[in-house]
Amino acid sequence: MSFPPPRAVTSAEETVGSLVAPEGGPAVRGSYDTVAESYAELVGQGMEAEALWERAVLGVVAASVAAGAVVGDLGCGTGRVAGYLRGLGVSVVGVDLSPGMLRVAARDHAHVAFAAGDMTRLPLATGVLGGALAWYSTVHSSDEQVDAMAAEFARVLAPGGVLCVAFKVGPDGSAPASWLLHAYGRPVRLPVYRRPVDELCAILGRHGLTETARVVRQPEDREATPQGCVLFRRAARVAGSAS
Template sequence: MTEPDDVTETRTAYDIVAEDYAALLRDDLAGSAYDRAMLDLFAERVAGSGGGLVGDLGCGPGRIAGYLAERWMDVVGVDLSPGMVEVARRDHPGLRFEVGSMSALPFRDGELAGALAWYSIIHTPDERQDALFVEFARVTRPGGALLLAFQAGEDVVHLTHAYGHDIDLRTRRQNPERVKRRLADAGFGPAAEFITQPVPPQKSPQAYVLAIRQT
């Protein structure tokens, strides 16, 4: 079966930029209190429900997985890009990272105590997002937490140059209300949401949605 063009586009772009992307964002969390607050809330929610394996879905170079591991979380990262996974394994040698697709995750039904997709749903076209959230629900156990972070909006941004490289990549800003409806349809209940206004160089509001897998 031939994979969709956008999947090939995304993998190729992130393979190209992997090293420079990782270098640019390596210390980004230190300057983002909002990001840290939502990640800490997610970690507390997972721990409070008994703990267990957490999936970083679309993990990139592993910086979020590394942050969660520092908070004593058992975390595994999955990313479409072999280049990103190579960097993640190098920079976080004590953690597990796998090459894989968010649309067909390498986990058993209900295996995860929690999952997060940190700016990684933004590359999935609108018509495939319902199925994406159903897959997130499949691998998350009842009572498990799911944290999403994404740029809020409605437009598609076509990137032709980023992180010092010429690329061909589309990112899709998300409507938070639509995201929450899709999560509900997939079997998640709302827990918290947070939207921040853009701070340069950001060009759009940033949204965080925390949801709980229903029984």
């Protein structure tokens, strides 16, 4: 399945954002297809209502990538974060598993390139990104899946590239902490993982991604656990890689 190309994107974004059919993750993909429109209605298109620290972290990401480099919003959903980064002057490509979420993203953020794909098999060339973002997009994934994602993050990042991972903090990420069965007014079936910061950093560190900063925020409103955000930088050379 493919989607109409977004308008007014740079040539670099068009190259990075070539569309492919999504694979894998049928339960997660189906759940997000179901809630795509209601998610967009309830959450909105922008990041203005989000916590100040989250917008500050995104500002750090935008300021950390080289001029002209493309940032990948991996697990972009309806494109809220990708659109926010684009507004900060960053070239962005969003990748997501859900065709429904991508339709909303392309409609609401026409100046961003979007591609369909699985984060464990990204439809991106090696070393093509100057920065990458996994903004709460690993929360439905097991440690084994996150390890596969980390290998892909390292592969698609250029040497010295920046990675930002936002996630739910908890005492043990080896099994789902809970299951989300209803969200945004629709039935869904989504495992929710909450990981210790050190555990996440260990998984990413196995792939040549070095932690440079971390932020942990205590729960607000209806949140059940602290929220974490870690910044990484890709090594100049990843062990076992020819790049």
